Amino acid sequence: MSVRLYQLDGCPYCEKVADRLDELGVEYESEWVEALHSRRNEVKRVSGQRGVPVLVDEEYGITMPESERILEFVDRTYA
Template structure:
């Protein structure tokens, strides 16, 4: 799978990104992260910070955060390529 979403259960911003991925039928995997910022080492490794959501598109070499930016990327890039 080339699309991975790092998300926190119950996070409304993460849920908005999940909804956008599903709405546009984008195949992806979710990596659920720990609620404690200090325990989000995997997120920090891939993105340089511990804030979620983070979307990683291995195929295109893109790693991004901020839910609105991710939703725009989904609509402009991923949805049109499905």
């Protein structure tokens, strides 16, 4: 799958991004991460930081943290 969303269960910022992707019919794979920042090695590897959400869109060559930036990209690209 070309779109992956790294997210944490119960994270309102992650849910906001996931809801928007669902609204737009964007197919994506959820990568659920650990609650402890120190255990988010996969997120750090792909994005350089441990915060979530992080969107990876291989088709557009984008790896992007921060929900507001992700929502802007998603709306600009998929809406």
